[in-house]
Amino acid sequence: MRPLLPLCTGLLLAGCATTKPRPAAPPPVAATGVASCDAYLSSYLACHRAAGIYPTDQLQARYQAMRDTLLQASQSPQARPYLDARCRLLANQMSQNLQGRSCDTPIAAGAR
Secondary structure (H helix, E strand, C coil): CCCHHHHHHHHHHHHHHHHCCCCCCCCCCCCEEEEEHHHHHHHHHHHHHHHHHCCCCHHHHHHHHHHHHHHHCCCCCCCCHHHHHHHHHHHHHHHHHHHHCCCCCCCCCCCC
């Protein structure tokens, strides 16, 4: 039995080494409590990718900065009353940048 222990341990560890890593889950959308801001945040990555506004490698950091800013403003009694208008403006600007394209359709290289 003892000679089989190292063999079983080796096989067990080898089986663990072939396990595929799980893909990263999308970041959870934090609720600001302002419907227009929550909608803007939930579409931010897809729409910015489709509009080609920022390089792909910068999107996650820019999303995080926008999310943090909107969350902070949603907790401020001075800023919260203006959030709905701000997020509607941001969504309108995004719509203009998309030029009629869907957020599901990435911009073609060189099309801008």
